Each structure stands twice: as C-alpha cells, then as structure tokens.
Amino acid sequence: MGEENKEDKKKEIEQKALQGAAAEVISRYGDAAKQHIVGYSGVDNELSVEKKMKKSLKEISEYSVNKDYEYANKKQQAGFSAEVKSVARKNADSIVKGDKARYIRSDDLGRVNDQLVDIAIKDANGVEITSLGSQMKFVGKEPKDLLAHLRSNKSRKYLEEGVFLAVPDDFYDKLIGEKCEPGLIDQEIDKLKKQLDAAKKAGKNEVVKQRKAQLEDMQKIKNKLRKSGLKDAEAMFAREHPKLSTAIDIGKLAHEAGSAQAKTGAAITGSLSVVRNVVACMKGEIEPQDAAIAVVKDTGKGAAFSYATAFSGSVIKGSMQNASSGYVRSLSRTNLASSLVSTTINVGKTITQYIKGELTGAQCVESLGVQGVGEIGSAMYASIALTAVQGTGSVAIKIIAGMAGSTLGYAAAVAVYQELATSLKDYELAVKERIRIEAECEEAVGLICQYRAEMNAAVEQYLTEHLETFNEGFTAMDDAIAENDVNGFITGNVMIQEKLGHEIQFRSQEEFENLMSSDVALKL
Numbered sequence: 001m002g003e004e005n006k007e008d009k010k011k012e013i014e015q016k017a018l019q020g021a022a023a024e025v026i027s028r029y030g031d032a033a034k035q036h037i038v039g040y041s042g043v044d045n046e047l048s049v050e051k052k053m054k055k056s057l058k059e060i061s062e063y064s065v066n067k068d069y070e071y072a073n074k075k076q077q078a079g080f081s082a083e084v085k086s087v088a089r090k091n092a093d094s095i096v097k098g099d100k101a102r103y104i105r106s107d108d109l110g111r112v113n114d115q116l117v118d119i120a121i122k123d124a125n126g127v128e129i130t131s132l133g134s135q136m137k138f139v140g141k142e143p144k145d146l147l148a149h150l151r152s153n154k155s156r157k158y159l160e161e162g163v164f165l166a167v168p169d170d171f172y173d174k175l176i177g178e179k180c181e182p183g184l185i186d187q188e189i190d191k192l193k194k195q196l197d198a199a200k201k202a203g204k205n206e207v208v209k210q211r212k213a214q215l216e217d218m219q220k221i222k223n224k225l226r227k228s229g230l231k232d233a234e235a236m237f238a239r240e241h242p243k244l245s246t247a248i249d250i251g252k253l254a255h256e257a258g259s260a261q262a263k264t265g266a267a268i269t270g271s272l273s274v275v276r277n278v279v280a281c282m283k284g285e286i287e288p289q290d291a292a293i294a295v296v297k298d299t300g301k302g303a304a305f306s307y308a309t310a311f312s313g314s315v316i317k318g319s320m321q322n323a324s325s326g327y328v329r330s331l332s333r334t335n336l337a338s339s340l341v342s343t344t345i346n347v348g349k350t351i352t353q354y355i356k357g358e359l360t361g362a363q364c365v366e367s368l369g370v371q372g373v374g375e376i377g378s379a380m381y382a383s384i385a386l387t388a389v390q391g392t393g394s395v396a397i398k399i400i401a402g403m404a405g406s407t408l409g410y411a412a413a414v415a416v417y418q419e420l421a422t423s424l425k426d427y428e429l430a431v432k433e434r435i436r437i438e439a440e441c442e443e444a445v446g447l448i449c450q451y452r453a454e455m456n457a458a459v460e461q462y463l464t465e466h467l468e469t470f471n472e473g474f475t476a477m478d479d480a481i482a483e484n485d486v487n488g489f490i491t492g493n494v495m496i497q498e499k500l501g502h503e504i505q506f507r508s509q510e511e512f513e514n515l516m517s518s519d520v521a522l523k524l
Contacts (some may be wrong), residue, residue, distance in 0.1 A: 022261050022264075022265075022306055022309045022310045022313060025257050025260055025261045025264075025310050025314070026257065026309070026310055026313040026314050026317050027317065028095060028096060028098075028257075029096060029253055029254070029256065029257035029310070029314035029317075029318075030313070030314045030315075030316070030317025030318040030320075030321060031095050031317075031318070031321065032091075032092035032093075032095040032096050032253050032314075032318070033092070033250045033253050033254065033314055033315060033317070033318025033319075034046075034318040034319075034321045034322045035087075035088045035089075035091045035092045035095070036088045036089075036092065036246050036249045036250050036253075036318075037246070037250070037318055037319065037322045038053070038088065038322060039056065039057055039084045039085060039087065039088035039246065040056060040057045040058055040242055040243065040246040041056055041058060041322075042055065042056025042057075042058065042059055043056075043322075044322065045322050045323060045324055045329065046321065046322065046329065053084075053105070053107075053108050054105070054107040054108055054112065055080055055083075055084060055105075055107065056084065057081055057084050057085070057238055057242035057245065057246065058242050058243070060077055060080050060081050060084070060239060060242070061081075061239060061240065061241075061242045063077050065077075074236065074239055074240070075138070075236070077239050078138060078235040078236045078238070078239040079136060079138040079139075079235065080239075081235050081236075081238040081239040081242070082136055082138045082168075082228060082230060082235035082238070083105055083118055083119060083136050084105070084238075085229070085230050085234070085235065085238050085245070085249075086103070086119060086136065086166065086228045086229045086230060087103045087104060087105055087119060088249070089229040089230065089249065090103045090229050091103050092249075092253060093229075096253075096256070100123070100124030101121055101122065101123055101124065101129075102121070102122050103119055103120070103121055103122075104119070104120055104121075104122060105118065105119055105120075106118060106119065106120055106133075109128070115157070116133065116135060116157065116158065116161055116163050117133035117134065117135060117163065118134065118135050118136040118166070119133065119134050119136065119166065120132075120133050121133065132164065133163060133164065134163065134164035134165065134166040134226060135158050135163050135164070135165055135166065136166045136167075136228060137149070137150065137155075137165050137166065137167050138167070138168055138228075138232060138235050143170075143171040143174035143175050143184055144184060146167060146168075146171050146175070147175060147184055147185065147188070147221075150165065150221050151214075151217060151218070151221070158224075159217055159220045159221065159224070162220075162224065163224065164224050164225075164226050165221070165224050165225050165226065166226050166227070166228040166229075167225060167226070167227070167228060168228060168230065168231050168232035168235065169227045169228065169229065169230060169231050170231045170232060170233075171232060172225060172226075172227045172228075175225060176222070176225065185218060185221060185222045185225075186222075188218055189215065189218050189219070189222075192211050192214050192215045192218065193215065195207075195211050196208060196211040196212065196215065199211060243510070250315060250318065251485075253314060254310075254311045254312070254314050254315050255311060257310040257311060257313075257314040258306075258307035258308065258309075258310045258311035258314075259307065260310070261306040261307060261309065261310035262303040262304070262306050262307040262310075263303070264306060265302040265303050265304075265305060265306025265307070266300075266302055266303040266306070269298050269301065269302025269303075312489060316512075319512055324518065469495055469496070472492075472495060473492045473493070473494075473495035473496040474492065474496070475492070476488055476489075476491055476492030476495065477489050477492035477493060480492060487508045490506070490507065490508060490512070491507065491508075494507050
C-alpha cells in the first residue's frame with residue numbers, strides 16, 4: 001500500500017472514529033429535536049396508543065380571531081402556544097441532560113381544562129408527580145400587569161392550593177429581580193411592610209389584618225413563581241409563526257450538539273495527531289515547530305468535522321424519529337444520520353481537492369466511488385458495478401479492450417492487473433508461465449494508461465463545465481453550517497446532487513418532514 005493510500009486510510013479511520021463518537025450526541029440531541037417536531041405537528045408517531053395531542057402549534061396558529069378583539073384573542077392563543085412550547089423545550093432539555101422526568105400538558109392526560117394544573121411532570125416510571133404541577137400564566141403586556149393578575153381573586157385558588165406558577169422568563173426576571181436591584185415583588189413587599197408598620201402605630205387593626213394577608217400572598221407568589229422556558233414575545237411568535245419558531249428551536253439544539261461534539265472531535269484528533277507527530281519528530285521526519293502546527297491544524301479539522309456531523313445529524317435524526325413510516329423510525333435508531341452527513345462532507349473534500357489540482361480526474365472519480373457516490377452522470381458512461389474480475393490470460397485482456405467506455409474499461413483493467421499481480425506475488429510459477437503473466441501485466445498496464453488518459457479527459461471536461469455549480473453548492477453549505485441554516489445546507493446539497501444526476505426527494509426541511517411523514521420510501 002502506497003504512502004498516499006496509507007494516509008487516506010488513516011483519515012478514513014479517524015473519520016469513522018469521529019462519526020462513532022458523535023453517535024451518542026446525535027441520538028440524544030435528535031431525540032430532543034423530535035420534541036419540537038411533535039409540538040409543531042401535534043403527533044408523536046413513536047407512541048403506540050394515543051398519538052395525537054389536544055393542541056399543536058400548527059393548530060393553534062389556525063384559530064380564528066375576532067378583529068375587534070385581535071390582541072386579546074391572540075394573547076390568549078399565545079398562552080396555549082406557550083404551554084406546547086414550554087413542554088417541548090423542557091422535555092428537550094431533560095433529554096439532553098439525561099433526566100428521565102418528562103413534562104406533559106394536563107389536556108393530553110385527559111384532563112381538559114384542568115382548573116389548577118396546565119403542565120404535569122412524570123417521573124422515570126411514568127408516574128405523575130402531583131406536587132410539581134404548574135399553571136401557565138402569560139397574562140398582561142408588562143410584568144406589573146401579570147403581578148396584578150396574580151394578586152387578584154382570579155389567582156386565589158392557585159395560591160391556596162400551592163400550585164407553581166410558570167410565567168414568561170423575561171417577566172420572571174423583572175418580578176424577582178437581582179441582589180443589586182430588587183424585583184417588583186420585593187418592592188411591593190417593602191411597601192406593604194411600611195404600610196403595616198404605619199397601620200400598627202395608628203391602631204388600625206382592620207388595615208393591619210389586610211396588610212398581613214397581602215404580605216402573605218406576595219410571599220406565596222414569590223415562592224411559587226417559576227420560569228416557563230420562554231419569553232412573552234416568543235409565545236406570541238410561536239402563535240403567529242409556528243413553523244419558523246420550531247425551526248429556530250431545532251437549530252439551537254443542532255448548534256448545541258455541534259458545539260458539544262466539536263470539543264470531543266478536537267480531543268480525539270488532537271490526541272491522535274500528538275502521538276503521530278511526536279513519533280515523526282523522534283524519527284527525524286518533521287521539525288518540532290512543524291509538528292506543533294500540524295497538531296493545531298488536525299485538531300481544528302476534527303472539531304469542524306464533528307460539529308457539522310452532530311449539527312446536521314441531530315436534525316435528520318429528529319425528523320426520522322417522528323416519521324409516520326415505521327421503517328424510517330427504525331432507521332433513526334441506527335448510525336445512518338451521521339453517515340449521511342459525513343458522506344456529504346467527504347464528497348465536498350474530494351471535489352475541492354480536484355479543484356485545487358491535488359487530484360486528477362480519474363483519482364477524483366475513484367475517491368467518489370469509494371465514498372459510495374458512484375459515477376458522475378452520463379459523462380462517465382456507465383456505473384462501475386464490478387463484483388470481481390476473475391481469471392488471467394490474453395482472453396480476459398481482449399474482453400477488456402473491447403469494452404465501451406473508458407470508465408468501465410479502466411476499472412476492469414485495474415481489477416485484472418491486480419489479479420495478475422497477486423498471482424505473481426503469491427504463487428511460485430514456472431519460468432515460462434511467469435514470463436507469460438508478466439507480459440499480460442504489461443499489456444494490462446498499457447490499457448490502464450490508455451483508459452486513465454481517456455478517463456481524465458472526460459472527467460476534467462465534465463468537472464470544468466460544472467465547477468461553478470459545485471463551488472456554489474459547497475459555498476452555500478459552508479455558509480449554512482456557519483449560520484445554522486438547515487434549509488441553506490439542503491439547498492447547497494441539492495445543487496450538487498442534481499449535477500450528479502441524482503433524483504431529488506426533498507429540497508427543504510419542510511419537504512424532508514413531509515417525506516418522513518409519508519409512505520414514500522427514503523432513497524439513500
């Protein structure tokens with residue numbers, strides 16, 4: 001095996017290691033991403049019994065609105081969206097952290113319009129923890145409006161029953177405040193204390209009784225207040241733009257997955273690179289300063305590869321996991337998601353190497369074939385589908401010479417040459433037989449050179465005509481990864497696939513989701 005092949009093999013092994021290392025992260029974050037897909041569609045296809053939720057973000061966004069009470073209607077509907085969104089985010093967070101507890105709307109437990117609890121919590125065994133149920137309160141335009149509502153008789157039952165109150169995160173921050181800046185609740189408590197002291201001094205017993213009750217209520221509100229997991233504006237955004245809101249949350253999870261895996265990828269490739277370059281230094285093959293630079297470069301490449309694998313893999317896995325097709329759902333439990341991404345990345349590297357002149361046209365095709373991409377359209381004549389080329393002798397050589405198409409001929413010639421070379425290496429032959437085989441080897445080599453030249457010309461002509469599209473596609477994919485733009489990544493990928501003559505099954509995240517939820521087979 002040549003030095004170049006050895007190096008390629010090392011890279012392939014490292015990428016497989018990185019891909020394997022990313023499997024757990026992709027599985028976990030893909031499961032988390034699925035929670036948002038379920039929140040949007042209202043259907044959990046992994047459930048064996050009741051799959052449909054009582055409300056989904058998509059369904060809520062289609063609720064009718066009275067123009068005379070547009071804000072009030074949308075505000076109320078945004079409260080429903082907040083419930084769905086909060087459940088999806090909290091479950092996603094639990095999955096990422098490895099927490100077995102799960103959140104669920106009381107409506108989906110069969111308790112429609114529960115008077116106390118909007119969101120319940122189940123433990124690892126699926127048993128509801130009744131003491132941790134919460135009531136969602138997305139009321140008012142400002143935190144002070146919400147506080148007034150919580151102090152009113154409308155919220156009396158929640159305080160009496162000790163129910164947790166889940167409020168917009170930004171409202172919570174204003175109500176609770178910080179050490180250096182007291183929140184609205186503490187400010188109100190201070191006012192009530194002063195009023196209580198004044199009433200005591202004045203001997204106003206009825207006022208004293210009222211202020212004590214109000215102070216007790218304020219303390220209960222403060223103790224029971226919890227963050228819902230989203231801001232007030234996010235709830236309204238989810239009501240008006242459910243699909244985009246869902247995509248943003250999935251994008252954030254994918255970025256988190258990519259960032260987390262990038263550290264692991266850097267550690268793996270960095271460790272391997274250190275060992276490799278230290279040995280090279282000891283052998284005198286590389287200077288210490290060059291070795292240090294090589295380690296930094298290898299570490300960066302490993303981190304970038306791992307980020308892209310985990311980012312895109314988690315999105316793909318989440319979509320597959322909630323597909324209507326049981327077959328696709330079963331595929332989500334394999335390492336397919338990370339494999340799809342790594343293959344795309346490797347194809348990009350191969351094309352880039354050709355563009356830079358690091359590979360000839362023939363080497364480019366060979367590399368794409370190894371990566372499972374196959375031939376590059378009609379310019380390559382026919383696909384290489386050789387299972388084996390057995391036999392030696394001039395008959396085989398003549399058959400090869402008569403084959404139409406430089407690609408097929410080249411592949412066959414290489415296969416026969418390898419077979420002949422193996423014969424020479426592995427067997428002791430009579431002098432006459434050896435001379436014959438050596439002659440046929442030379443003849444095969446001649447054909448290889450001929451076909452390789454034809455193949456280079458054909459490939460280079462084809463790639464030259466399509467380099468602009470390849471460049472544009474890979475640039476779009478690079479930009480999409482940097483911007484966490486799933487649709488942008490898919491668009492760049494589609495541009496390249498079309499030039500490769502592939503049948504396109506989806507052109508956007510939405511179309512991918514539709515494909516996953518249909519009975520149409522996913523073609524890999």
